[in-house]
Amino acid sequence: MNIMTENYTTALQRQNGSGLDRFFGNSGGAEQLLETAQPFMELLMRNECALKEIETKLNVLNDEFSLQYDHNPIESIKTRVKDPMSIVEKMKRKGVAPTIENIENTLNDIAGIRVICSFPQDIYALADMLTRQDDVTLIAKKDYIANPKPNGYRSLHLILGIPIFLSKGKRQMKVEVQFRTIAMDFWASLDHKMRYKQDVENADEIIAELKLCADAISAIDMRMQDIRNRIEKDREN
Ligand code: GTP
Numbered sequence: 001m002n003i004m005t006e007n008y009t010t011a012l013q014r015q016n017g018s019g020l021d022r023f024f025g026n027s028g029g030a031e032q033l034l035e036t037a038q039p040f041m042e043l044l045m046r047n048e049c050a051l052k053e054i055e056t057k058l059n060v061l062n063d064e065f066s067l068q069y070d071h072n073p074i075e076s077i078k079t080r081v082k083d084p085m086s087i088v089e090k091m092k093r094k095g096v097a098p099t100i101e102n103i104e105n106t107l108n109d110i111a112g113i114r115v116i117c118s119f120p121q122d123i124y125a126l127a128d129m130l131t132r133q134d135d136v137t138l139i140a141k142k143d144y145i146a147n148p149k150p151n152g153y154r155s156l157h158l159i160l161g162i163p164i165f166l167s168k169g170k171r172q173m174k175v176e177v178q179f180r181t182i183a184m185d186f187w188a189s190l191d192h193k194m195r196y197k198q199d200v201e202n203a204d205e206i207i208a209e210l211k212l213c214a215d216a217i218s219a220i221d222m223r224m225q226d227i228r229n230r231i232e233k234d235r236e237n
């Protein structure tokens with residue numbers, strides 16, 4: 001959500017009589033809908049802000065890193081706020097009533113950021129530089145690079161705490177950061193597209209084949225890392 005959406009809400013509120021009431025009748029249905037929607041929109045807005053904070057930190061590190069070490073550790077950054085339907089579905093799955101407070105306490109991935117790095121070592125360097133910043137707290141870490149999932153999935157997942165500063169004061173927010181190399185992202189994207197693989201015939205074979213692909217891709221990542229390290233070493237000498 002952004003400023004445009006906020007203005008849109010205000011505009012809707014102003015024109016209630018002539019606009020939304022046509023759909024909801026004039027029994028207060030439109031007002032009620034907007035009243036319920038408002039805290040939810042604020043929740044999404046706060047998460048957008050938290051994403052911007054972390055994204056800026058990553059961009060700063062990328063710029064500085066490229067001056068210092070002569071290469072860009074970040075290939076690309078993708079941010080997303082979980083869409084309302086997915087938020088409600090996940091709360092349902094977890095069996096928790098979807099109040100704003102419950103949503104904020106239960107879900108760690110309303111704000112999500114994916115950082116695609118050039119080399120595996122860049123992932124750890126960036127994660128380290130980010131978590132060492134004194135306004136960032138590390139809430140949880142899952143290292144699926146050191147310990148890949150049984151299906152072969154690799155990425156470094158961090159849940160970070162970050163403050164955002166609003167008109168009424170400071171709010172502590174959570175952001176899920178997924179670090180991957182281009183190679184890990186290539187595998188994860190295709191794996192995601194085939195997520196119904198369990199429903200097909202020969203599911204076991206397909207899962208085993210995907211795991212072999214993940215391992216092969218990882219071996220190439222390591223070789224590319226090794227090539228880069230050799231080039232760097234050469235440059236130093
Ligand atoms: P959920 O967030 O409910 O999935 O559980 P969790 O918080 O325990 O999950 P985890 O931190 O292990 O993974 C969260 C996210 O990582 C998912 O939403 C996906 O984006 C990604 N992910 C995890 N496992 C896989 C996988 O096997 N394949 C792919 N393509 N992505 C995965």
Ligand code: MG
Nearest residue numbers: 107108109176
């Ligand atoms: Mg998650």
